[in-house]
Amino acid sequence: xxxxxxxxxxxxxxxxxxxxxxxxxxxxxxxxxxxxxxxxxxxxxxxxxxxxxxxxxxxxxxxxxxxxxxxxxxxxxxxxxxxxxxxxxxxxxxxxxxxxxxxxxxxxxxxxxxxxxxxxxxxxxxxxxxxxxxxxxxxxxxxxxxxxxxxxxxxxxxxxxxxxxxxxxxxxxxxxxxxxxxxxxxxxxxxxxxxxxxxxxxxxxxxxxxxxxxxxxxxxxxxxxxxxxxxxxxxxxxxxxxxxxxxxxxxxxxxxxxxxxxxxxxxxxxxxxxxxxxxxxxxxxxxxxxxxxxxxxxxxxxxxxxxxxxxxxxxxxxxxxxxxxxxxxxxxxxxxxxxxxxxxxxxxxxxxxxxxxxxxxxxxxxxxxx
Numbered sequence: 001x002x003x004x005x006x007x008x009x010x011x012x013x014x015x016x017x018x019x020x021x022x023x024x025x026x027x028x029x030x031x032x033x034x035x036x037x038x039x040x041x042x043x044x045x046x047x048x049x050x051x052x053x054x055x056x057x058x059x060x061x062x063x064x065x066x067x068x069x070x071x072x073x074x075x076x077x078x079x080x081x082x083x084x085x086x087x088x089x090x091x092x093x094x095x096x097x098x099x100x101x102x103x104x105x106x107x108x109x110x111x112x113x114x115x116x117x118x119x120x121x122x123x124x125x126x127x128x129x130x131x132x133x134x135x136x137x138x139x140x141x142x143x144x145x146x147x148x149x150x151x152x153x154x155x156x157x158x159x160x161x162x163x164x165x166x167x168x169x170x171x172x173x174x175x176x177x178x179x180x181x182x183x184x185x186x187x188x189x190x191x192x193x194x195x196x197x198x199x200x201x202x203x204x205x206x207x208x209x210x211x212x213x214x215x216x217x218x219x220x221x222x223x224x225x226x227x228x229x230x231x232x233x234x235x236x237x238x239x240x241x242x243x244x245x246x247x248x249x250x251x252x253x254x255x256x257x258x259x260x261x262x263x264x265x266x267x268x269x270x271x272x273x274x275x276x277x278x279x280x281x282x283x284x285x286x287x288x289x290x291x292x293x294x295x296x297x298x299x300x301x302x303x304x305x306x307x308x309x310x311x312x313x314x315x316x317x318x319x320x321x322x323x324x325x326x327x328x329x330x331x332x333x334x335x336x337x338x339x340x341x342x343x344x345x346x347x348x349x350x351x352x353x354x355x356x357x358x359x360x361x362x363x364x365x366x367x368x369x370x
Contacts, residue, residue, distance in 0.1 A: 004072050007054035019059065026055035052089045053082040116237040116244035123248055127255040131288045131314055133220035143207040143235045149199035153206035160193035168192040216248055221315035226250045258287055263324030264313045270331045276301040284328065286312050295328060303332040
């Protein structure tokens with residue numbers, strides 16, 4: 001059993017009403033339940049679609065006759081399925097919505113506003129620049145409304161003419177059996193007008209490519225792949241639509257000394273095996289700081305050991321901490337050449353190591369014997 005409501009009940013008209021009453025009733029309901037007037041209201045959306053489906057059937061003599069005789073089941077037998085969405089409804093009933101919320105007017109077609117194309121600009125910067133942030137002026141090309149014709153596309157002093165194919169409606173209607181199908185006019189591409197005398201500068205396109213300078217502020221802490229979105233700096237929209245955006249995509253070059261991982265930095269510091277054994281205090285560079293940092297090397301530091309220096313990494317964009325950390329990996333350098341005195345001292349040290357090793361071996365042997 002079909003659960004759809006009676007179309008006459010939906011439009012609140014009698015079964016013997018005329019075409020004018022049907023159009024008037026639908027216009028009243030379309031205004032009441034229009035999605036622009038009821039944003040986010042699911043019930044209003046359903047009523048809007050239901051009214052559109054009822055009007056589509058009752059305004060057409062052939063569909064109305066089938067519905068009067070066989071009801072909803074009769075229409076389903078012809079392949080009628082209603083509308084797929086709001087754009088389908090607006091496209092089919094453009095004359096009904098003229099004057100609604102500033103759309104249409106003057107008998108012209110309801111042109112669909114579209115946002116302009118967004119643009120991309122790639123910027124390369126050093127790790128030092130990413131650490132402190134910077135402000136840089138970029139130069140890029142974009143389309144702008146033609147200054148000669150003010151974006152109309154027509155030569156100054158001339159005006160566009162009504163499209164002879166669609167008579168200014170922006171759509172052409174074709175009959176397919178019981179139905180009439182409205183499609184975008186192929187001659188004027190839905191504009192309803194044609195330019196017979198195009199502007200010499202933009203050649204009828206209404207836009208020209210210009211070079212634009214723009215100052216961009218880069219915050220501290222950005223990384224490769226970070227994007228800055230500059231709203232409205234893209235290309236102009238169509239039919240009154242908003243302009244697109246400009247996306248500045250950042251690429252941070254690798255540093256010779258510091259390696260980066262998220263907000264943290266890492267570096268390798270070489271020390272002698274004497275410093276590693278006895279401990280020491282050395283000075284290391286810190287990104288973004290003029291003075292070196294004093295780093296304490298603990299006694300007995302092993303090759304590859306990592307020492308953490310808190311708060312000396314990159315500025316954080318995530319908000320849960322101000323800066324990352326610096327991780328220093330210790331590389332113990334073994335001397336390739338030794339003088340006689342150094343050799344003598346190392347041999348003496350080796351002898352003590354040998355005595356210590358022999359003592360440990362004797363203790364281990366006694367343990368296993370037990």
